[in-house]
Amino acid sequence: MAVHSVNTPVSVAGMDVSPGEIIHMDENGACKFPADKLDEVVKNLGLLQQEEQKRMSALSKTTTAAEIRAIFGGKSYADKK
Numbered sequence: 001m002a003v004h005s006v007n008t009p010v011s012v013a014g015m016d017v018s019p020g021e022i023i024h025m026d027e028n029g030a031c032k033f034p035a036d037k038l039d040e041v042v043k044n045l046g047l048l049q050q051e052e053q054k055r056m057s058a059l060s061k062t063t064t065a066a067e068i069r070a071i072f073g074g075k076s077y078a079d080k081k
Contacts, residue, residue, distance in 0.1 A: 007019040013030065017023060021032045022041075033041060058071045 009016060009018045011017070012023065015023075015030060015032065017032055020035050022035050022038060023030060023032045024041075055071050059068065062068050062071065
């Protein structure tokens with residue numbers, strides 16, 4: 001291994017990444033976003049986590065396929081209603 005350059009664009013697993021971009025990778029894939037959007041991303045992750053906890057709680061009480069469809073057919077966590 002050797003450092004060939006610093007603060008230059010690279011390709012990671014086929015995704016082009018520029019200096020200043022943040023990469024999130026997990027078992028579902030990868031996404032990137034500008035570093036100046038990190039606060040917004042963290043806020044949305046908190047909202048998503050709350051929604052997922054509600055869904056998991058509701059799923060543990062389901063007895064029919066219709067109930068499962070209703071749980072996953074709701075609004076996006078990002079909806080402001």
